[in-house]
Amino acid sequence: MLKSRLAAATAIALALAVGTAHAQDITIGYITKSATNAGWMMINQGARDAAAEEGVNIVEVGPAFADDLTSQLEVFENMVSQGIDAIGIAPADSAGIAPAVNDALAAGIPIIAIDTGVSGAEVTSFVATDNLAVAKVQGAVAATLIEDGDMIIYVTGSQAQSTGQDRRNGFLAGFTAARPNSQVLEVPTEWNSEQAQVGVEALLNQNSDVKMIVHAWDGGTMASVAALTNLGYGPGDVKLVGFDGASDAIAAMDQGWVHANTAQMLYQMGYQGIRAAAAAARGEPVAARIDTGFFLVTPATSGVYKQMVGIQ
Amino acid sequence: MADITGAEGQQTHPAMRWARDILLRFLRAEWSGALIAIVVLAIAIEMVTDGRPFFHPTNIMTILNNSAALGIVAGGMTLVILTAGIDLSVGSVMGMTAALMGYLVSYLGVDPLLAIAMGIACGMGVGFIHGGLVAWFGMPAFIVTLAGLSVWRGTGHLATGAQATPQLPSTFDTFGRWNPFEPLRSAYQAGELSAFWQPMGAFVDDNWVNFFRTFQMSALLFVGFFILLALITSNTRFGRYVYAIGSNPSGARQAGIPTTRYIVMVYMVASVCAVLGALLFLGRAPYAKSDYGLMWELEAIAAVVIGGTSLFGGRGSVWGTFMGVILLKLINNGLTLAQLNTFWQMVVTGIIIVLAVALDIVRQSRDPMLVKRFLAALAAAMTFLTLMTPASLWVRATIALMEHNAMQELQATGATLAPPQAQRVMNPTAVEAALAAQADAGLPSAALMVVLLVALAAVARPDHRVTIAALMALGAGLAVVLTAGYATAAPLVMLGAVALIAQALVKPLGRQAR
Structure with missing residues (x-):
């Protein structure tokens, strides 16, 4: 943690030094939720590309471990006190970051929330997929893959977080509307694929008539592929439905494991977020809500999707 | 004693x-x-x-x-x-x-x-x-x-x-x-087994999902x-x-x-x-x-x-x-x-x-009194979990109603509600449901609360009169749980009772250990 704070301070100082050398330059702070999660790496790439395209400096800081609010707050306050031009942030905690965001906004620094919203502050712009709406689509599509009354498993994300809550609530709403008699067993996780794998194995062992496993994120999808392999199932024996459109889950779709995946436009989230931040820093108006949309990947549309996001 | x-x-x-x-x-x-x-x-x-x-x-x-x-x-x-x-x-x-x-x-x-x-x-x-x-x-x-x-x-x-x-x-x-049995099974399925191995292969294959799969x-x-x-x-x-x-x-x-x-x-x-x-x-x-x-x-x-x-x-x-x-x-x-x-x-x-x-x-x-206390504490922990089965419903409904009322009062003063605050305001059917949940879970929670207090008394004073009182209280708790429709918690009560009964073994065992 100390390391990342130190790195952040040095990086900001360096960027600002460079900034004063070329008075026109704009420096944008970008605070991510994770530097190691496959999905977040795509978002971060989008952010970097946008900064390069806009010709602005970007200071990227990830937390020492995923969802560490205290280190995010510290980095955020450092950036504000050093006079950064705009901040794009993926809050580790929607409510916890709000007071700091309000202070920054009051100081005239535009704040762009990326992926996760801030509750209790009017950010300059909120750039994200509407998780609840996409999860409803995921639920409705998943329902078409099985009969009413079939037992399924849902692997949740963290229920202490709005993203995890929205995805679960959206899925259950979309799914149970179409398949009211199906039993949904749940594997609770904190976005941890190890928990997902162990939980899925336990439930599959006890209930051999599970027909489908639906996931709140693609780390869970890959964990289910491993769990099914461990128990000797083949592709298609139990249908899998993913969320995120991560490249390994798409590869698993090509092998016949995954039957549907609601892909967030992850790259777009980082890209649009930093473009909005750059625009706001220049004093241009930006929309208060930028929906980056989603793409429904099925075996039929996976070719289009792969071309779109650049998977070989 | x-x-x-x-x-x-x-x-x-x-x-x-x-x-x-x-x-x-x-x-x-x-x-x-x-x-x-x-x-x-x-x-x-x-x-x-x-x-x-x-x-x-x-x-x-x-x-x-x-x-x-x-x-x-x-x-x-x-x-x-x-x-x-x-x-x-x-x-x-x-x-x-x-x-x-x-x-x-x-x-x-x-x-x-x-x-x-x-x-x-x-x-x-x-x-x-x-x-x-x-x-x-x-x-x-x-x-x-x-x-x-x-x-x-x-x-x-x-x-x-x-x-x-x-x-x-x-x-x-x-x-x-x-899986060490996998080669045997695939050989059996391919029909490559000799007469000696054949029945074993058949046995493994028949019991694959129910037994051998997880070896x-x-x-x-x-x-x-x-x-x-x-x-x-x-x-x-x-x-x-x-x-x-x-x-x-x-x-x-x-x-x-x-x-x-x-x-x-x-x-x-x-x-x-x-x-x-x-x-x-x-x-x-x-x-x-x-x-x-x-x-x-x-x-x-x-x-x-x-x-x-x-x-x-x-x-x-x-x-x-x-x-x-x-x-x-x-x-x-x-x-x-x-x-x-x-x-x-x-x-x-x-x-x-x-x-x-x-x-x-x-x-x-190896202090018999400590062992008795522990067993009573175990019974108390089980009673606590039993209590929480209805009490968590009661608490959730009560908190929801309190939030609802507080937000409505805030609205009445003319304040605008932030989105998470507005979410706390319930529609009439939700209020109805919360009131019903409160009423349903209230009485069993109160009864089990009494049982918990008796169980805690048995931790504080692990002599056999208090213990028997706690045992009787647990029995009453079991009746409450079964009649009020929280049967899933019944095993917890029974475990607590077993812990209390096990106290009787402490003295003879302790004497022997010395």
């Missing part, structure tokens, strides 16, 4: 005495606390879940399979803790070496066996650094390995770009998901590793020195034990065990990645402590850790099967860990 059992006569039947001796010897073992917790918990889970029985071999094998990787890491940790040290870096070392081995194989085309050898060498180097700093420079193990926790995790991310590898070659499966290398290696580790700790000079260093370091040095060298060796063993844990984990995981093993150091320490090993060193056993790991994974598995709410899972996990360690402390003290 009257003797409740009456079993303690002058002439005890030889079979009775024999059974009692076995029981006493069992209670003296370090691992008995964890084993009792495992059995009690397994029975509780069995009673609250439906579907395939919890004690089904496939489920037990699944728990063993999933315990294997953590178990081997915890095995190494046991040795470190026995020397009164600690190794906080094992999770990071596990993640780093898992990623490294996967990376070498996937992107540099290194032969899997060579990559594994390199991983083990890497673990030895890491352990040498930790042990050297502790033994030769006298740095506290806590600080050295806390630094290691950060350094090795960072190194793992740096070395592999924190990217997942593709699926690993099947060599790695040998340490994880490979995997990870579980076998897990058990094999612990047998080996137990043999080493109890039968070799290394094992004896580890205990000696932990119980009295200066005495060990004076007795001519080269303590520094052995401490370095222990940290090397711990890091190598982390690498072996990584290997077993890779055998069942979808890919290799440097964020594996997060928080494993804490889980491993928890397993060691639950298994009755003292954090102050010198006392404990490898088998205790084995039981501790299984208990942790059993809690996980059981609570998932029981489909308990996530946040409750966290609370219940903590309660079980505290009870398991309390059991161990009570067991060591």
Whole structure:
């Protein structure tokens, strides 16, 4: 943690030094939720590309471990006190970051929330997929893959977080509307694929008539592929439905494991977020809500999707 | 105090005495606390879940399979803790070496066996650094390995770009998901078996899903590793020195034990065990990645402590850790099967860990009063969980109504509500439902609250009059639970009652132990 704070301070100082050398330059702070999660790496790439395209400096800081609010707050306050031009942030905690965001906004620094919203502050712009709406689509599509009354498993994300809550609530709403008699067993996780794998194995062992496993994120999808392999199932024996459109889950779709995946436009989230931040820093108006949309990947549309996001 | 059992006569039947001796010897073992917790918990889970029985071999094998990787890491940790040290870096070392081995194989085309050898060498180097700093420079193990926790995790991310590898070659499966019965089954299905093997192949194939499917290398290696580790700790000079260093370091040095060298060796063993844990984990995981093993150091320490090993060193056993790991994974598995709410899972996990360690402390003290208190506390804990079954509904409904009313009052003053505040305002049907839930759960909660108070009184004063009152209260609680429609909590009440009844055994056993 100390390391990342130190790195952040040095990086900001360096960027600002460079900034004063070329008075026109704009420096944008970008605070991510994770530097190691496959999905977040795509978002971060989008952010970097946008900064390069806009010709602005970007200071990227990830937390020492995923969802560490205290280190995010510290980095955020450092950036504000050093006079950064705009901040794009993926809050580790929607409510916890709000007071700091309000202070920054009051100081005239535009704040762009990326992926996760801030509750209790009017950010300059909120750039994200509407998780609840996409999860409803995921639920409705998943329902078409099985009969009413079939037992399924849902692997949740963290229920202490709005993203995890929205995805679960959206899925259950979309799914149970179409398949009211199906039993949904749940594997609770904190976005941890190890928990997902162990939980899925336990439930599959006890209930051999599970027909489908639906996931709140693609780390869970890959964990289910491993769990099914461990128990000797083949592709298609139990249908899998993913969320995120991560490249390994798409590869698993090509092998016949995954039957549907609601892909967030992850790259777009980082890209649009930093473009909005750059625009706001220049004093241009930006929309208060930028929906980056989603793409429904099925075996039929996976070719289009792969071309779109650049998977070989 | 009257003797409740009456079993303690002058002439005890030889079979009775024999059974009692076995029981006493069992209670003296370090691992008995964890084993009792495992059995009690397994029975509780069995009673609250439906579907395939919890004690089904496939489920037990699944728990063993999933315990294997953590178990081997915890095995190494046991040795470190026995020397009164600690190794906080094992999770990071596990993640780093898992990623490294996967990376070498996937992107540099290194032969899997060579990559594994390199991983083990890497673990030895890491352990040498930790042990050297502790033994030769006298740095506290806590600080050295806390630094290691950060350094090795960072190194793992740096070395592999924190990217997942593709699926690993099947060599790695040998340490994880490979099933020794698989070749027999596929040969049977292909019709290649000789007449002698044919019936066995048919048997395996028929019982594949219900039995043989979960017989995997990870579980076998897990058990094999612990047998080996137990043999080493109890039968070799290394094992004896580890205990000696932990119980009295200066005495060990004076007795001519080269303590520094052995401490370095222990940290090397711990890091190598982390690498072996990584290997077993890779055998069942979808890919290799440097964020594996997060928080494993804490889980491993928890397993060691639950298994009755003292954090102050010198006392404990490898088998205790084995039981501790299984208990942790059993809690996980059981609570998932029981489909308990996530946040409750966290609370219940903590309660079980505290009870398991309390059991161990009570067991060591051999003070009958403390044992009785513990059993009463167990009954109280069960009553608390029973109480929470209706009370959590009541609390949730009450809080929702309070929030609703407060927000409406705020609205009445003309304030605009922020979105999360507006969410607290309920529509009339939701208000109706909350009121109904409050009314339904209120009375049973109040009744069970009284039962809990009586159970707590039995903790404070564990004499037999209060205990019998608590037992009667639990009986009443069972009636409440069954009539009010919370039958899922009934096994908890019964477990509490069993704990209270077991108090009667304390006195005769205690007398015998002395």
